[in-house]
Amino acid sequence: MNHLNTLRAAVGAPHVLTDADAQPYLTDWRERYSGRALAVVRPGSVEEVAAVVRACAGEGVPIVPQGGNTGLCGGATPDRSGRAIVLSLQRLKRIRSIDLDNDTMDVEAGCVLQAVQEAAREAGRLFPLSLAAEGSCTIGGNLATNAGGTQVLRYGTMRELTLGLEVVTAQGNIWHGLQGLRKDNTGYDLRDLYIGSEGTLGIITAATLKLYPLSIARCTALLALSSIGDAIAMLALARRGFDASLTGFELMAGDCLQQVVTHFPRQQLPFEGASAALPWYALLELSDSESEVHARERFESVLGKAIESGCVKDAVIAGSTAQSKALWHLRESIPLAEKETGKSIKHDVSIPVSHMATFVRDTNRALQQAFPGIRHVIFGHLGDGNLHYNVAPGGDWNEAALLAHQDAVFTLVHDNVHAAGGSISAEHGVGQLKRDALVRYKDPTALALMHSLKQALDPQGIMNPGKVLVAPVR
């Protein structure tokens, strides 16, 4: 086939995969989405990416960019038509440079997040983005979805961690926008337009990232709480007392932790009696730039006030790195414990912190009315207003019965999120999963603007079609 030969000429024949070699690229890692492709093409440089895009643009062949294939919304999986190519960025994995005086590094899109974290650490700096898939997700995917994770409270999402981009446009031109500048007001913010656009406007091939000082000491505590209102009061105390040293505030329903210790008996809840049976817990983390002693004194002083004020019922402070890891391990095991009890219906939402308590109360109540006995699996990054609000089998609702009503659950939860001024995708993006929901919830003017931008930058509609936006009728 002529087109395949053009692609082989562009990237070298061994890097155009068809048949069995292509299979791992055609299904997402959760195995929720599966598709077909003309070929999987693995360019080795930005120039090769541009050549591939030009070849595809010339023939009207759709392109599905892919990084580590760890996305949660089907954004990197092709459709079933077999008309598109998957363009894998995995071979663009050089760390191009580190500038210590400027606290920046230039990295290619295919770098695995953990490799970037490690390169920064070896240079005596912190690259703060941290999330569950960090061992296999790539920087390009992190940029395409504006990834979040556990350090957003202090350092922001991928957007705030990025200064410059190199991008191949839908026409196959290269925008050389790598730059280590904290201020640049020379026109429209193309950088932030490509970040979070999930490969639908062009292909990010490299980025200039911000670096930060490594912290000297870290304190972690698990707090036992009576209500979300108390968690919010504690968050306010921590913000005031720790300011930018507050690096973690994770809220977890008591049920979630009970599931963890039930399914993973080697883990333990470090409370006893009444404190072990409270409805909410929070993981609090402080990162200090001075000393262990200073961190500890500051941490205990704020926690002391919190217990005195009554918003925290009980607290366990990690006395060692191992204990700190054990507390984080409880938090990180929640999704694994959730999996043990059957497939659940997941929502990655954000809500203004001030509306969080009523949102959870009202949504729990409405779900119980509609599906009596189902279980609520609620945890997330309270400091960012980001909840993972999941609904799991329970009562008369077994997995199959519940999943049969998945759309009704989505709509009930997302309607409440929308009414509370929230977002139906806080950190995972839209992809295929929430594309239709976007039409229901997005401000109509905003949606029309998005379509105008798509039409302007990708008039042929070849960049990751069917993701984020419903394709317009032509």
Added chain:
Amino acid sequence: MNHLNTLRAAVGAPHVLTDADAQPYLTDWRERYSGRALAVVRPGSVEEVAAVVRACAGEGVPIVPQGGNTGLCGGATPDRSGRAIVLSLQRLKRIRSIDLDNDTMDVEAGCVLQAVQEAAREAGRLFPLSLAAEGSCTIGGNLATNAGGTQVLRYGTMRELTLGLEVVTAQGNIWHGLQGLRKDNTGYDLRDLYIGSEGTLGIITAATLKLYPLSIARCTALLALSSIGDAIAMLALARRGFDASLTGFELMAGDCLQQVVTHFPRQQLPFEGASAALPWYALLELSDSESEVHARERFESVLGKAIESGCVKDAVIAGSTAQSKALWHLRESIPLAEKETGKSIKHDVSIPVSHMATFVRDTNRALQQAFPGIRHVIFGHLGDGNLHYNVAPGGDWNEAALLAHQDAVFTLVHDNVHAAGGSISAEHGVGQLKRDALVRYKDPTALALMHSLKQALDPQGIMNPGKVLVAPVR
């Protein structure tokens, strides 16, 4: 005239200014740009803004949005054709709400920055944006130009301080995008596209802003330095030692401070002997969330190390709020002292910190070769890589002789900025002043993308024409 009657119907006759009443809106505050207008229109609500835009779109009348009219690049001044209207946002000045639990506030575009700072402080919070014009510039102008100022090192520019926007599009539709969410990945980042677009894509009518805890204590010092290299070494020490508590690092050439104390004899340089004759000084500021005592100890510890390492030759720590203000006053008086010695040629540039020293050395040298004896007025926000690199009369070059060569100076300096990987507009924007220079320095692919975006969102070309982009030939 029919069109004026439509506008009077939209906003009420007293708010459509013509003749003498319109004059203050037609010249920028530095009196560098002056134009004419069909009328100055002052809507009082977002609905009225939308009605005005629809009326103008219907007749193809250009619109020049204007806030406090304090811009430095002529972005808010109409051209001389008299075809456009000036749309002043000054009557949209409500602080709509403050959400303490969520640490956000909703404000209208016409709010004066200082009024927003004060409203936040009364609520026990900090809104950190701070710049020279804060008593008269508006939030809408701050958003349109992505304003920077003295607190960027810690809190970022206006872009990083903004969560949501309300915008009237070029078609007169309203995007209701006010939201207090720190995470929202539901599609293209329209917010950051409008921020910094200088009114050329639509009109920002309100914003949701982030609030921060007020600091408990602040330490300020003036440091005497031998070289920019030493200033960069000190910046690295301060970043490591203070982390996010580092809220100011302003670099100033010794000449600048000499000019200040010469022209304003009530101000004094707090050094004597050799320390008073060094080529560079830096203003260092730490903001602490714990206590006066803690702030002081931390500040002195890092400064002690800096003096020991030799990168700081001498330091004066402010012992009181009055002394701290006196040090900041030295810094803030530099532009005023500059004005006393005649008009200078100003450059608001950013450079990677690692290239700063060679940029200044090479550019100074090239300017002295071309214009022997001219004076360099160099100061700025070193922590952000942002220099105000100005060229003042000196030697045989009096004001008139120098200004006659303004374009040659611009080009020499900006060519060097570009070669050092920098930006020709760090925080002031493009407006009319740097519109043509953008064509010389902007990556051609980026410039083409900007034209595509302009065409997509404002196909009639009525939004602030002639600003940022050279109008395409039609």
